[in-house]
Amino acid sequence: MAPRVSADQARREQMVTERVVDSFEQAPPRLRELMQALVRHAHAFVRETRLTEAEWEAAIGFLHRAGEISTEERSEFILISDVLGISMQTVGVNNPPRDGATEATVLGPFFLDDAPEVPLGGDTAQSAPGEPAWVHGTVTDTAGQPIPGARLEIWQADESGLYDVQYTDGRTAGRACLFADEGGAYRFWAVTPGAYPIPTDGPIGGLLEASGRLPMRPAHLHFMVSAPGYRKLITHIFVEGDGYLTKDAVFGVKESLIKDFVRHKAGEPTPDGREVPDTWTEAGFQIVLVPEDGS
């Protein structure tokens, strides 16, 4: 969009940008590249929109409030990045589809790296309430060869849409790590995920509301899968039929990641003989990793 200003004014504005760009000339190459691109885009944003001083003040206030509400376990800045699709764009730039490899999606703000280990076939949900879900598949490379012992980190919201870090009692639930077997196969119990709103008590909640956007995320189960010699995969699987699949507040849905969570009747025998008094679901997810040197 061309600024609606005189040629003289446009030249003056361009000179401000160039002066700031030049100030990063002595930075190390990659930092220089990043800062100069950031400056050019930030200035172009101000010039194109003819940002008013009151709007600039509102933006500063927004960031200030984002800082105030952020804690060690809750980053409003990740939410801002997620809701503006910056996170998904970064995921896409760094994880182009290749050779049938499993697609990546956003990490989100709820991952913790010290989740407890459970045995293969164990329960990742622990005390997280919800309908049991049996999830299984095989981890292979792009040539279809199984990857024995691949490490899987699983985390999810419970049936109320809460992650354990949102519980008030500090307990760990709905997150665990486990290892695939010698044939790359894995299986575990979780709970059937449910849709939930991202936290709306900070400034990003106000932005979504003012914009007429929903804060909802479709139901999903997080995976982080790693094995020596392969690129770490960060992804989710989504639940087929979820009403929010086309309205994900963070734009994380990819067609290939939507899975059928088949519902079984109460009392139907489970794959591992676990006694489940009520209904349970079952979903398969084949995971394909890319070699580390694959580009």
Added chain:
Amino acid sequence: MAPRVSADQARREQMVTERVVDSFEQAPPRLRELMQALVRHAHAFVRETRLTEAEWEAAIGFLHRAGEISTEERSEFILISDVLGISMQTVGVNNPPRDGATEATVLGPFFLDDAPEVPLGGDTAQSAPGEPAWVHGTVTDTAGQPIPGARLEIWQADESGLYDVQYTDGRTAGRACLFADEGGAYRFWAVTPGAYPIPTDGPIGGLLEASGRLPMRPAHLHFMVSAPGYRKLITHIFVEGDGYLTKDAVFGVKESLIKDFVRHKAGEPTPDGREVPDTWTEAGFQIVLVPEDGS
């Protein structure tokens, strides 16, 4: 800069941007315009620079630390905006030069709106230490007509480069308001400003250091001038001969705002008969305001 990617990948990345842009389609017109421009530029930044996931994490950490160090009286987010020239670009967009009006510059993070009033010719410095400076001029409109009773807010750093909000004892000094006389003339005592570094104990200090940029601001005295029917003017005057005039960390210097602070010998009589035992300086600053409906 064209991304170094396949046409397929470029199309996929463009689709992510379009999906996020579309999500703001229902926002009120101005919010929609701002958010869609912000999304397009933020995504273009990620795509052009091929931002890595580690760099994204570093950016989130930077913002998180900016939030942590910010308080009611110190906004690291204003500093970020200043140091990236976003503040000056916003000032320039909203205050194009016209009809000889005085040029605007950045507000900075140190303005407070409850400064004490001093009489015309009074001392704005109060207990702020430094060499006395006699500052005077006339407030007129762009036709040269005086503006009687124009309000002037003055604030500045003392000879050590500290604003009163940076003092540990909470006292008010180096800030005051006063009113021009019936002929638009004004005069007051301040202290000769000195150059100083912007606060470097937050993440912006680290960015400047990593980029090989100085944190210094050339010596300056802040003015905010207002009168009914005129656009509020926010500006500084700078001290001629200051070594940092071409290296201002926030890009605020304009040629027309550099003034000669003429130094007088110790004991030389002052314009208002004040006894000054040591040297003192004197600077003139003619202020021209734009009518509120001037565009």
